[in-house]
Amino acid sequence: MMILEFKAYGKQKQYLAIDEAIRTVKFIRNSCLRYWMDNKGITKYDLNKYSAVLAKQFPFANELNSTARQASAERAWSSIARFFDNCKKKVPGKKGFPRFQKHCRSVEYKQSGWKLSSDKKWIIFSDKKGIGKLKLKGTWDLWRFDKKPIKRVRIVRRADGYYVQFCVSVDIDEKLKPTGNTIGLDVGLKDFYTDSDGNTEPNPRFYRTGEKRLKFYQRRASRKKKGSANRKKAINKLGRTHLKISRQREEHAKRLARCVIRSNDLVAYEDLRVRNLVKNHCIAKSISDAGWYQFRRWLEHFGEKFGRVTVAVNPAYTSQNCSNCGEVVKKSLSTRTHVCKCGCQLDRDHNAAINILDRALGTVGHIGTLVTDQNACREETSILPGSGLVEQVASLKQESPRLMTGECQDVRKHRDHKP
Template sequence: MLAMEFKAVIKKSQKVAIDEAIRTARFVRNKVLRYWMDNRGVGKKELDRYNTQLRDEFKFVKDLNSQACQASVENVERAIKRFFDNCKKKVPGKKGYPRFKKHSRFGVADAARTVEYKQSGWKLSPDNKSIKFTDKKGIGNVKLKGTWDLWRFDQKLIKRVRIVQRTDGYYVQFCIKVDNHEQLEATGFTIGLDVGLKEFYTDSDGYSEPNPRFYRTGEKRLKFYQRRVSRKNKGSSNRRKAINKLGKQHLKISRQREEHAKRLARSYRKKSAAFIVGRLCIKGDRFCCKAALF
């Protein structure tokens, strides 16, 4: 599965419609989760049937595409399955009991800031530079800004379309069912990586990658923006602006961490036939080892 992400260029009216769609998806998820908590032992059929009841009872739920509502139900089903799997495997620490999703002010996107469509409710333009959402939420035509070549793939291969809200705007993600494995020539060279806290990692050749500590580097700016948030009156426009700036700083640190890890992983993947990564289990006292072969 290949994920492509584009920046969404939207108008004010479209922003309101997207926020309403995200709130509706979150509402369906939380209602279905509450139904499962109150009726232990219910399965997939009962959850799907309750989703249909919600669409009949609330007009704003019916305005959202039916498969988008179903995607919210599937999100609950995955959370429940993950919880029971962790219990069976006796994973140390908390088992990940399903929790309600609420609106978060800043940070990276999660299920609380996402609405997911399947293979209906949207239509790509012939040039693949815009997408039109056809349900009754009124999102309409959304322009896409990015460098991915979406036209190279058949639209039938697009299995999911997500609208993601982040602090710096809205994004549209496409999940495409293609073989994304890159064939590399075998080098016959195997290396081990020990991920730690003091050093980012140490390989079996003795090389240690220093920990960039992006959070510590940006902590001064975070404290500055946090003080500005605390000084503003609750509910004021100035407080919302301060929260937005604080969120952008958190998002910047998150992206720095992700890109740094990807860059190092790509460098080892190209020069190694296989590498084994060892990491510490923070939740328990045992040592975990995960192997990745290429």
């Protein structure tokens, strides 16, 4: 699956129609969730039938396309199914009981209710909401795809406008020639990562850089009167600033992961649980700003796309063990140099990266299981029991067109590489 995203342009009344369609989606989703709570033994197909019942009871729900109503019911069922899966797997802590949605930002259509123009530069929504004809602006070549491989169309509302996403069923595999290189990566806060060759990538710290500007817009929004037009404008400006930072972080992780994957046949990294790490309030902001999870997801995606091996290694004692003799050398977080009795003296992160690579090479024969969920337009992977090793291919998101052209330079040979 591939997701192509375009900026949508229209008139103000069309934007209001999109907002009304999004509110209808939220209403159907929450109504289906309430229907499941009040009736035992409800299945996915019962929720789809109930969306048709809602269309007969409420005229504003009937104005939305039938496939969009079904997609809204499927959203409710996805949260229910996730709750059941967590209960079966006996996930510790809260199981994620489905909750009513307060904020919704998208409406999704299947293969009806919309039509592309002959030049693929316009899209027309034919339901009774009045969205009508929207102009598409982007760098993807949508004309190469027919309507049949386009499985779903989604309208997304963001702080800087409205976007149209196309979920296209295409084969994205691209095999590369072997390079003969293997690499281990140890992520950190001082440097974004240190590889097993001793090369480092600087941490851009996008949130820290824009934090002063964020605080300015937060103060401005808090001073405005609640419910006023000026407050809405200030909140929108704050949202645009947050959106810019998140896009910078995502694009940085995407470009860097692509370069690493193309330059190496095997990439080993730490199987970190970022959700648990951010519980430490002292470094939670810095960990979130680094974007380790985004980087891992893109490593796994590009590894699947280019036929490379990506291995997630158990990070336990990778910083304490000596990469030369295996002796345990205990050190605190403030100790940045690894010094062993055997004479090995390395940077702490460099030593950890070598240990990560050694662990991956020792158990690289284990292969994970790939499960495809086409309705959600994503791919999930299973975790191998035992040995602390996972070989992953992860969720697929939109790739930047700038990444699709040109050859990527070997990041191992360029320490000052800036994606």
